[in-house]
Amino acid sequence: MNVRCLLNHAKLLLPPLLMIISVTAHAQSTYIPIESRNNALVLQAEKGKAPRIIYFGRKLVNAAEYGKVAGLYRQGDDYSGVLNAAYTSSGTHNLVEPAVRVTHSDGNTSLDLQFVSSATQKLDDQVTLTSVLLRDPVYAFEATLFYKVYASEDVVEQWTVLSHQEKKAVTLHKFASANLYLKGEGFWLKQFHGDWAKEMQPEESQITHGIKVLDTKLGTRSHLYQPPFFIVSLGGPAQENEGKVLYGSVEWSGNFRVDLELDPLNNLRVIAGMNDFASEYSLKAGERFTTPAFLYTFSGHGTGEASRNLQRWARKYRVIDGNGSRFTLLNNWESTFFDFNEQKLAQLLKDTKQLGVDLFLLDDGWFGNQYPRNNDRAGLGDWQENKQKLPNGISSLVKEAEANGVKFGIWLEPEMVNPKSDLYLKHPGWVIKQPGRAEHLYRNQLVLDLSHPQVQDFVFNTVDGMFTRNPGLAYIKWDCNAVIYNAYSAHLEKQSHLYIEYVRGLYKVLERIRAKYPAVPMMLCSGGGGRVDYAALKYFTEFWPSDNTDPLERIFIQWEYSYFYPAITSVNHVTDWGKQPLKFKIDVAMMGKLGFDVDVSKLSPADLAFARQAVQTYSTIKDIVWHGDQYRLTSPWKSDFASVMYGTADKSSAVLFAYLVSNRYGAASKEPVVLKGLDAAKKYRVQEINLYGTTRSAIGPDAVYSGDFLMSAGINPVVNAGRGSVVLKIEEVR
Ligand code: GLA
Secondary structure, rough: HHHHHHHHHHHHHHOOOOOEEEOOOOOOOEEEEEEEOOOOEEEEEEEEOOEEEEEEOOOOOHHHHHHHOOOHHOOOOOOOOOEEOOOOOOOOOOOOOOOOOEEEEOOOOOOOOEEEEEEEEOOOOEEEEEEEEEEEEOOEEEEEEEEEEEEOOEEEEEEEEEEEEEOOEEEEEEEEEEEEEEEOOOEEEEEOOOOOOOOOOEEEEEOEEEEEEOOOOOOOOOOOOOOEEEEEEEOOOOOOOOEEEEEEOOOOOOOOEEEEEEEEOEEEEEEEEEEOOOOOOOEEEOOOOEEEEEEEEEEHHHHHHHHHHHHHHHHHOOOOOOOOOOOOOOHHHHHHOOOOOOOHHHHHHHHHHHHHOOOOEEEOOOEOOOOOOOOOOOOOOOOOOOOOOOOOOOHHHHHHHHHOOOOEEEEOOOOEEEEOOOHHHHOOEEEOOOOOOOOOOEEEEOOOOOOOOOHHHHHHHHHHHHHHOOEEEEEEOOOOOOOOOOOOOOOOOHHHHHHHHHHHHHHHHHHHOOOOOOOOOOOEEEEEEEOOOOOOOHHOEEEOOOOOHHHHHHHHHHHHHOOOOOOHHHEEEEEEOOOOOOHHHOOOHHOEEEHHHHHHHHHOHHHHHHHHHHHHHHHHHHHHHHHHEEEEEEOOOOOOOOEEEEEEEOOOOOEEEEEEOOOOOOOOOOOOEEEOOOOOOEEEEEEEOOOOOOOOOOOOOEEEEEHHHHHHHHOOOOOEEEEEEEEEEEEEOO
């Protein structure tokens, strides 16, 4: 292929108006370095061969030296020559888990994707997009690998586009987003599992030979069992401040799959993307199959740096208004459940004002007439105000909220339906269920078939209708409780497309909502943290980590989420869960977006006064928590207490949260906490804030230390049975 031909190809592949900085196609071996600020993934490409990963790790100063790395290894012969393929084909000489597997239109199952060309474009100062075109020499089948590199955060998003020009459709059996290859002295996997109210339970183990699969087959949500993110550490279990770690996450809100294969040469193959389970995809000639992205970041300095990079990336590039502001709120779910009416809500709007938070969030139970939503057995799908509970409708509540000087938000679960609903009776064909088999319900509900354009319109119109009828509506909590049982679509011709088309349909709806309402804050909820991933978070401002709001549990749950997500996205409500005092609950909820879900009228006068004051205190530190760098200092898993710190990028202010997590006799912060992220040369005043009532602090009133001292000797927050939670503000003294 000559250079003009290549340039034309690059133009076809990549968006126009972008600067092409390199295009490559050599007869001999060539290197394609995909580099960020600190790291490099380097492919070796040769015409007529599959491109291979020859380097993954710290960037070298001299790119010409990447080619010398492979020669340093004496690990033996892999026989196939493609153990380290950048995208492993199936059916020819590969002997291990493939990234892509197809049946051609003539029934043949062989594929050999060979290098054709690559191109790199600068999308802006910090972001580049490299594409690598692969083609089969026998069948008119192509794959293009895309690597989008966010240089300053060391984050890469990798995805693949598959297409062909065969006579008839090609069946895709496996269609990974990415295929990585790591060398190291052993690999450890930190993975997570969970259930309702038990999200983010970590497990860590050394990866042994064979394949470890992380996946979900739940259809709408992953996290009843397993979220789509993980950590691989090299040479030992992951450490916070040192060691090599790879964070990975599939950007897909449905069935995902990650294969971690320790190969015969002791290297780690990582293959990640949508789950191929029950999902053979029939791809027509000329059609492009775009996989979701696989997101990864690599750090040579432990999980702390990797998290800060990923959190910064999320705030800057992914989450809506990631560097902006959020509403504090009062939610009514735990205080009323389904039992409320206009009078009760009028009082709750007053309570919202009294508490000093920004918004009142009306939860489940406000809709359904023929089948009123008075419990979770009926009404889902009928998004009309229940006339008995709300005779004057949502619009009067929005007005009443305005009159009270607060904003109004509402709960929706628009992807779902109760069999006891008008919607179900009117549109049985919109529901995912097997014809001829008994329905199997989850929380008494079924999932709507979002692969169906009419269902997409219905869901869009449900949300759009809420906003057009109530222009003052300021917030949506979008819930998704059920999983997909009995996967069958009355709309789709090919049933094996359902799991994929469901999620694509969901994204189409969310795209439309965001095109019309780009800025309105929306909480991503899924019976707790069932659907927290970086594809869904393109459309949301925040997520609900768990229905479990017991603050002791939350210390652990929030700790684990923080490996991947910034505090500004974590919705933390103070509720009646847990036996700890109100101060403990509020302190824990402050490590993210503070909200309340309590019956304000039942708070003692002292508690109410404290809560009001805490909301004010929160407004003085929220910018540090939301936009600052996070440092996990003392692990609740390893100590009697936990401590977490957030500091501003200019190192002028920080907040330290510390909590007792043990009931054992004498449990306390016996040693000081060594702080991080300050300026050694600056002086800082350390002051305890958010004290309850007239409680006096155990920290001296005028405690001034150098940054050097705080980052070498540290400070003791004096956590003990009498001081279960402590918040310290650390501010530069000028
Ligand atoms: C789910 C959510 C809760 C609440 C209920 C309402 O369980 O996680 O926060 O909104 O639904 O039914």
